[in-house]
Amino acid sequence: MISVTLSKIADVLGAEHRGADLTLDTVITDTRKVTPGCLFVALKGERFDAHDFADKAKANGAGALLVSRPLDIDLPQVIVKDTRQAFGQLAAWVRM
Numbered sequence: 001m002i003s004v005t006l007s008k009i010a011d012v013l014g015a016e017h018r019g020a021d022l023t024l025d026t027v028i029t030d031t032r033k034v035t036p037g038c039l040f041v042a043l044k045g046e047r048f049d050a051h052d053f054a055d056k057a058k059a060n061g062a063g064a065l066l067v068s069r070p071l072d073i074d075l076p077q078v079i080v081k082d083t084r085q086a087f088g089q090l091a092a093w094v095r096m
Contacts, residue, residue, distance in 0.1 A: 004024060006024060007021045012090065016078070020076045021076070024038065025037075026039065031057045039066055040054070042065060043084055050083075055073060066083055066086060067080070
């Protein structure tokens with residue numbers, strides 16, 4: 001991925017941005033693969049909700065979160081209606 005600010009990600013997604021404006025270059029969906037300063041995308045499936053693992057993402061070094069609801073955690077957040085859809089939009093934008 002390219003280096004991009006969290007505010008630019010929020011702008012691209014038409015989303016709300018809360019917290020500091022960081023520059024990110026990695027997007028991760030699995031807390032076991034979190035890298036320092038990455039954007040963790042909290043996907044929700046039929047049997048899981050990664051929002052429940054935001055604390056683990058933070059503990060593993062995530063710099064910010066892409067979530068579908070505001071979380072009570074001390075990390076910058078981009079809040080969207082659907083994280084899966086937003087993840088796809090972000091990927092499409094990066095490829096442009």
